[in-house]
Amino acid sequence: LKRLIPLAAIEILVWALMLTVLFLISRVAFAINIGVGTLADRIATQIVRTSVSVVIVVVWLLAWKKITDVHFWRAIARTNTTS
Amino acid sequence: MLDLLSAASIASVLTISFLVTFVATPIIGEAMRKRGITGRDVHKSPGVRLPEMCGVAIVIGLAAGVSIYAIVFPSLIHETAAFMGTVLIAGTIGFVDDLRPLNARIKPLLTAVACLPILIFGTYYPHPPIPFVGPVSLTIIYPILIPVAIAVTSNAVNMMDVMNGAMPGTVSVILVAITAILLFSAKNGTAALSAALLGALLAFYYFNRYPAKVFDGDTGSLAVGAALGALAILGNIEAVMVVALIPHIMNAFYGLASVGRLYERREIHERPIRILEDGSLRASTAKAAPITLVRIILAAGPLREREIVRDMIFLTLISSLLAVLTFGITLVGRI
Numbered sequence: 001l002k003r004l005i006p007l008a009a010i011e012i013l014v015w016a017l018m019l020t021v022l023f024l025i026s027r028v029a030f031a032i033n034i035g036v037g038t039l040a041d042r043i044a045t046q047i048v049r050t051s052v053s054v055v056i057v058v059v060w061l062l063a064w065k066k067i068t069d070v071h072f073w074r075a076i077a078r079t080n081t082t083s
Numbered sequence: 084m085l086d087l088l089s090a091a092s093i094a095s096v097l098t099i100s101f102l103v104t105f106v107a108t109p110i111i112g113e114a115m116r117k118r119g120i121t122g123r124d125v126h127k128s129p130g131v132r133l134p135e136m137c138g139v140a141i142v143i144g145l146a147a148g149v150s151i152y153a154i155v156f157p158s159l160i161h162e163t164a165a166f167m168g169t170v171l172i173a174g175t176i177g178f179v180d181d182l183r184p185l186n187a188r189i190k191p192l193l194t195a196v197a198c199l200p201i202l203i204f205g206t207y208y209p210h211p212p213i214p215f216v217g218p219v220s221l222t223i224i225y226p227i228l229i230p231v232a233i234a235v236t237s238n239a240v241n242m243m244d245v246m247n248g249a250m251p252g253t254v255s256v257i258l259v260a261i262t263a264i265l266l267f268s269a270k271n272g273t274a275a276l277s278a279a280l281l282g283a284l285l286a287f288y289y290f291n292r293y294p295a296k297v298f299d300g301d302t303g304s305l306a307v308g309a310a311l312g313a314l315a316i317l318g319n320i321e322a323v324m325v326v327a328l329i330p331h332i333m334n335a336f337y338g339l340a341s342v343g344r345l346y347e348r349r350e351i352h353e354r355p356i357r358i359l360e361d362g363s364l365r366a367s368t369a370k371a372a373p374i375t376l377v378r379i380i381l382a383a384g385p386l387r388e389r390e391i392v393r394d395m396i397f398l399t400l401i402s403s404l405l406a407v408l409t410f411g412i413t414l415v416g417r418i
Contacts (some may be wrong), residue, residue: 004394008401015405016176019214019412022322026216036342046224064309065340068333068379076368077283 021060027042041060049059089271090369092155093262093278096148100282101218104144108290111140112297120181122298126246126388128363136181138303141283142174142252145310148279152272161204164315166276168200173237175211177301192238195230197309201316202226211321214412224271232321233312238330240308241301242338245377248292248306249392251284252285253399254311256328260403261311263411265318273318280310290324293389327406330398334376341374356381 030053035041093358107178111299114136115121122135146167153163174250179185201207209225210218223226244250258281265274284307290297300308315324324333355378356364366381380394 001382004397007379007394007398010277011333011398012405013331014333015326015409018326019087019409022213023215026219029210029221031257034303043223046221050224051294061336061340064333065337068337068374072379073273075379079366079382080382 004073010067010071013067017060017063020055025053025056029056089275090182092152093266093275096152096275097278097282100144100279101286102144103147103188104140105281105289107140107143108137108287108297112137112290115266121244122300124247124295125239126358127172127294127362133298135298136178136298136300136302138174138287138301138306141287141299141303142170142306144283144286145279149181149276152275152279156272156275162205162206162272162317163276164198165204165206166310166317169197169233169313170306170310172199173233174302174306177241178306180305181300181302188314191234191238194305194309195234197237198229198233198252198312200219201229201233201313206318207316211319214234214415227400229316232316233309234330236300236312236324236328236333237305237308239328240311240395241304242335243331244299244304244374245375246293246388246392246395247295248288249287250299250307252392252396253330254307254394255281255284255288255310256399256403257406259316260327260406261320261324261354262325263312264320264407265314268320269317270318273314274373276310276317277314280314287291293392320410323406323410326409327399327403329402329405330395335365336397337374337376337379339410341372349407359385364391
């Protein structure tokens, strides 16, 4: 279990961050409104909303990668020191 | 609510797909062995070759279960046709890939095409429910995201299929949670499709668990991954499925991020793990090797293949529990 606890913790952290990201997307990205009058306006609104959402998701993915990288290389260093 | 007929149908579908896959797997395995379609079990001592492409048995079992359900409930024919169409296209791409390996960039594009039946039958609801927020309207962008979803799920499951029993073991855990969620949402039709896949995978797990007697090949893993994507879309549980698939997405994402491009396992020269003399596996310390979930698990020290798969299943159990929690939060958000 010792080796799984940090990984489960990363999973839970990533999940919590994901919920935060979804909340941010709903409050920030979906608040953007270019207009709904014409089809072009509606398409533009959805493209901008999606683009902003993608940026937020990329930040989430980078944070996820950073956390895992730090955990992985620390664990490798610890194992090498022990052995 | 789940009425008696629906409950009996779902139980029957699970049993039929289990039995058909259980009978078909050794037959297909033998047929593949006779034709020389075998693959090396890379984490065992050299010389062990097992029949490949036995994931065909999963697709056959799934088709049997789903067909019975479509006969009993003909009103759900569009849903079942969209689901099976997606699975069959992804399975066919996997079949071709097993026979003649596809380019790492072409494969995700081809798997995206597997979503066509969903688009043709229009069996999607472009208002995915988001935790804390409720359903969001994505009427224009949603159909564009469907191919992406199918490509991501099918390739993520494919990339997790690296050890004996890892794919059927982890996906079965996810399907238990997903079936329960769909039943609770009164989406009995989609729950039956999920139960059929669960039955097929449980039967396949028996033959694929350590020490494996057969491999599912890309035929099985791409079909199963596409099926998960289709279930998320048909059941309108997109966010829940993303959470359930966290270990699979983790594995695919770390691999892609560390290599910096789409890659095939056979293209990687610096392997992420090494086999020790006693048969256990150790994480590579090479910077150039891809960081996969197995390598992260092994970072804390060597393990045997069976123990690694047990850990992968444990992590999927955690993500499945989080998926149930996510569903609960979404439900509360709607109320």
